[in-house]
Amino acid sequence: xxxxxxxxxxxLALLVGLGLMLAGQVMAQTLTTLHSFTGRExxxxxxxxxxxxxxxxxxxxxGGTSAKGTVFAINTNGSGFTTLYDFTGSSDGAYPAARxxxxxxxxxxxxxxxxxxxxxxxxxxxFAVNTDGSGFTTLYVFSGSDxxxxxxxxxxxxxxxxxxxxxxxSFDWxxxFAVNTDGSxxxxxxxxxxxxxxxxxxxxxxxxxxxxxxxxxxxxxAATGGGxxxxxxxxxVNTDGxxxxxxxNFAGTDGAGPLATLVLSxxxxxxxxxxxxxxxxxxVFKVNTDGxSFRTLYYTTSYTGAYLNSGGAYPEGSxxxxxxxxxxxxxxxxSSGSxxxFAVNTDGxSFTTLRNFTAQSDGGFPYAGVxxxxxxxxxxxxxxxxxxxxxxxxxxxPLPQLTIVRSEANVILTWPASAxxxxxQSANTLSNGGDWQDFPTPLIEINGQKVIxxxxxxTAGFFRLRGP
Numbered sequence: 518x519x520x521x522x523x524x525x526x527x528x529l530a531l532l533v534g535l536g537l538m539l540a541g542q543v544m545a546q547t548l549t550t551l552h553s554f555t556g557r558e559x560x561x562x563x564x565x566x567x568x569x570x571x572x573x574x575x576x577x578x579x580g581g582t583s584a585k586g587t588v589f590a591i592n593t594n595g596s597g598f599t600t601l602y603d604f605t606g607s608s609d610g611a612y613p614a615a616r617x618x619x620x621x622x623x624x625x626x627x628x629x630x631x632x633x634x635x636x637x638x639x640x641x642x643x644f645a646v647n648t649d650g651s652g653f654t655t656l657y658v659f660s661g662s663d664x665x666x667x668x669x670x671x672x673x674x675x676x677x678x679x680x681x682x683x684x685x686x687s688f689d690w691x692x693x694f695a696v697n698t699d700g701s702x703x704x705x706x707x708x709x710x711x712x713x714x715x716x717x718x719x720x721x722x723x724x725x726x727x728x729x730x731x732x733x734x735x736x737x738x739a740a741t742g743g744g745x746x747x748x749x750x751x752x753x754v755n756t757d758g759x760x761x762x763x764x765x766n767f768a769g770t771d772g773a774g775p776l777a778t779l780v781l782s783x784x785x786x787x788x789x790x791x792x793x794x795x796x797x798x799x800x801v802f803k804v805n806t807d808g809x810s811f812r813t814l815y816y817t818t819s820y821t822g823a824y825l826n827s828g829g830a831y832p833e834g835s836x837x838x839x840x841x842x843x844x845x846x847x848x849x850x851x852s853s854g855s856x857x858x859f860a861v862n863t864d865g866x867s868f869t870t871l872r873n874f875t876a877q878s879d880g881g882f883p884y885a886g887v888x889x890x891x892x893x894x895x896x897x898x899x900x901x902x903x904x905x906x907x908x909x910x911x912x913x914x915p916l917p918q919l920t921i922v923r924s925e926a927n928v929i930l931t932w933p934a935s936a937x938x939x940x941x942q943s944a945n946t947l948s949n950g951g952d953w954q955d956f957p958t959p960l961i962e963i964n965g966q967k968v969i970x971x972x973x974x975x976t977a978g979f980f981r982l983r984g985p
Contacts, residue, residue: 547912547913548872548879548910548911548912548913549595549910549911549912549913550595550878550879550880550902550908550909550910551573551591551593551594551595551895551908551909551910551911552591552595552598552902552908552909553878553880553902553903553904553906553907553908554577554580554902554904554906554907554908554909555580555903555904555906556580556584556904556906557580557581557582558580558581558587558589558598558600559576559577559579559580559581559586559587559589559600559906560577560578560579560580560904560906560907561577561578561579561580561899561900561906561907562575562576562577562578562885562897562898562899562907562909563576563577563578563614563884563885563897563899564576564578564613564614564615564616564617564670564884564885564897565616565670565834565835565885565886565887565888565896565897566616566885566888566895566896566897566909567616567617567618567619567888568593568888568890568895569619569648571592571593571594572590572591572592572593572597572648573590573591573592573593573895573909574588574589574590574601574617574619574624574648575588575589575591575616575617575897575909576588576589576613576614576615576616576617576626577589577613577907578612578613578614579612580906581600581603581604582603583603583604583605583606585603585604585605585606585610585611585612586604586611586612586613586628587600587601587602587603587604587613588600588601588602588613588617588624588626588646588650589601590648591909593890593893593895593911595909599650600650601624601646601648601649601650602646602650602653604628606630608642608655608658609628609642609644609653609655610627610628610629610630610641610642610644610655610658611628611629611630612628612629612630613626613627613628613629614629614668615627615667615668615669615670615671615728616669616670616728616778616835616885617670618670618671618672618673618678619648620673620698622647622648622649623645623646623647623648623652623698624645624646624647624648625643625644625645625656625671625673625678625698626643626644626646626670626671627641627642627643627644627667627668627669627670627671627680628641628642628644628667629641629666629667629668630666640658640659640660640661640664640665640666640685641658641659641664641665641666641667641682642655642656642657642658642659642667643655643656643657643667643671643678643680643696643700644656645698654700655700656678656696656698656699656700657696657700657703659682659685661684661685662685662686662687663685663686663692663694663703663705664682664684664685664686664691664692664694664705665682665683665684665685665686666682666683666684666685667680667681667682667683668681668682668683668726669681669725669726669727669728669729669778670728670778671728671729672728672729672730672731672736673698673731674731674756676697676698676699677695677696677697677698677756678695678696678697678698679693679694679695679706679729679731679736679756680693680694680695680696680728680729681693681694681725681726681727681728681729681738682694682725683724683725683726683741684724686705686708686709687708687710688708688709688710690708690709690710690722690723690724690743691709691723691724691725691740692705692706692707692708692709693705693706693707693725693729693736693738693754693758694706695756704758705758706736706754706756706757706758707721707754707758707761709721709722709723709724709725709740709743720743720744720745720763721740721743721744721750721752721761721763722739722740722741722742722743722744722749722750722752722763723740723741723742723743724740724741724742724743725738725739725740725741726741726776727739727740727741727775727776727777727778727779727788728778728835729778730778730779730780730781730786731756732781732806734755734756734757735753735754735755735756735806736753736754736755736756737751737752737753737764737779737781737786737806738751738752738753738754738778738779739751739752739775739776739777739778739779739788740752740775741774741775741776741791742774744763744766744767745766745768746766746767746768746769748766748767748768748769748772748773748774748793749766749767749772749773749774749775749790750763750764750765750766750767751763751764751765751775751779751786751788751804751808752764753806762808763808764786764804764806764807764808765804765808765811767790767793769793769797770793770794770795771793771794771800771802771811771813772789772790772792772793772794772799772800772802772813773790773791773792773793773794773797774790774791774792774793775788775789775790775791776789776790776791776833777789777832777833777834777835777836777886778835779835780835780836780837780838780843781806782838782863784805784806784807785803785804785805785806785863786803786804786805786806787801787802787803787814787836787838787843787863788801788802788803788835788836789801789802789832789833789834789835789836789845790802790832791831791832791833792831794813794816794817795816796816796817796830798817798830798831798849798850799816799817799830799831799832799847800813800814800815800816800817800832801813801814801815801817801832801836801843801845801861801865802814803863812865813865814843814861814863814864814865815828815861815865815868817829817830817831817832817847817850828847828850828851828857828859828868828870829846829847829848829849829850829851829856829857829859829870830847830848830849830850831847831848831849831850832845832846832847832848832859833846833848833884834846834848834883834884834885834886834887834896835885835886836886837886837887837888837889837894838863839889839934840933840934840962840965841862841863841864841934841964841965842860842861842862842863842933842965843860843861843862843863844858844859844860844871844886844887844889844894845858845859845860845861845886845887846858846859846883846884846885846886846887846896847859847883848882848883848884849882851870851872851873851874852873853873853874853875853876853881855873855874855875855876855881855882855900855901856874856881856882856883856898857870857871857872857873857874858870858871858872858874858883858887858894858896858912859871862965871894871912871914872912874898874901875901876900876901877901878901878902878903878908879898879901879908879910880897880898880899880900880901880902880907880908880910881898881899881900881901882898882899882900882901883896883897883898883899884899885897885899887912891939892913892914892916892917892939893911893912893913893914894911894912894914895909895910895911895912896909896910896912897909897910898910916982917932917933917939917982918932918933919931919932919941919980919981919982920932921980924970926972927970927971927972928970928971929968929969929970929971930968930969930970930971930980931966931967931968931969932966932967932982933965933966933967934962934965934966934967939982939983940955940956940982940983941955941956941960941969941980941981941982942954942955942956942980942981942982942983943956943979943980944978944979944980944981945978945979946978946979947979951979953981953983956969956980
């Protein structure tokens with residue numbers, strides 16, 4: 518564990534203070550540029566990162582030796598940047614824009630296009646590569662009739678990879694597909710269909726740029742266009758290709774053009790739309806997995822001129838959920854017009870802009886969403902940095918606020934449930950650094966707060982939250 522966070526409270530002081538509420542130290546958000554890309558090692562990272570241990574893995578859509586994109590790794594402290602694979606544009610594929618998925622020591626991903634015999638076939642591949650850069654394998658090459666241009670990442674369940682293509686299939690509206698991790702048993706699970714006379718093209722959706730979520734025998738995803746209003750859909754389909762159902766048809770006022778992979782929590786899906794909403798610059802939404810209770814949680818705010826606004830515009834990246842807080846990115850907007858990192862509660866309250874990008878050394882225009890580990894968000898910006906080719910960054914969130922209040926013969930300690938990885942500890946003394954131990958009393962979660970009730974007879978005199 519890292520050095521403890523000194524959010525310390527003495528119960529004696531609480532008693533003397535007759536129930537005075539005390540708060541822990543709150544630190545401002547700090548953005549650190551972990552890496553600035555140069556063209557030779559990759560540029561324009563469009564996909565969210567994944568984390569394993571202390572290592573971040575990702576892709577760049579362009580750059581590398583052949584300018585066809587790369588797979589890379591970097592430590593969370595910014596050290597050890599490594600290009601794991603340079604795409605050549607031949608049978609291995611080209612232009613990976615998708616988030617990777619990790620199983621054991623193997624990374625799986627997609628490329629948007631291939632170049633065969635010097636000519637672009639622009640149909641794409643599914644690939645695997647080990648985390649040390651060895652063992653690159655092209656698992657599947659699309660032909661067009663079975664799908665084309667997989668823009669999104671894959672979902673892994675057992676030994677099966679599930680994904681989407683934005684073109685190809687029987688009607689060239691895109692597909693949902695499955696393929697085993699060894700490249701065998703490729704299956705087209707759903708062809709997005711054209712329906713004559715319907716604005717936007719069809720009823721089930723078109724161009725699924727978003728990836729899938731696999732849960733039990735169900736896949737959940739979003740299509741950028743189509744649907745009853747031509748503004749996109751949220752859909753579900755069984756892992757065997759049966760049971761396709763449109764869960765929501767976007768109408769524009771509630772959002773339009775969803776590009777990002779959804780987030781699933783219990784029976785609720787959370788996501789973003791690229792445009793639509795009150796200012797036509799995107800929304801954050803939620804909908805139940807049975808299609809009920811759709812709600813727009815936040816409308817990204819209006820812009821002027823260079824998309825300058827407080828909240829950001831065009832949220833194209835996936836969200837990450839921690840407790841009752843959703844974290845995400847907006848491609849444009851913010852104080853410099855170069856995008857933002859934001860947070861919003863799952864009930865739509867407390868929208869906060871955590872970072873305004875400047876497109877300078879900090880990066881800018883984040884297509885990708887963020888991931889959360891402990892109290893730190895990690896992400897990639899497609900532009901900016903020392904060479905203008907994009908960055909990998911970390912953003913430290915405010916430390917959780919530990920609160921103590923008196924309640925008759927007890928004291929109640931609370932802190933935000935969104936502060937994942939923090940453990941309540943107690944000590945009887947602070948001598949010699951304190952005899953800190955994890956506090957054993959079971960906690961509950963109420964209204965987004967972790968809650969522990971401590972009796973006055975408890976001998977512990979000091980409390981703190983220790984971070985991951």
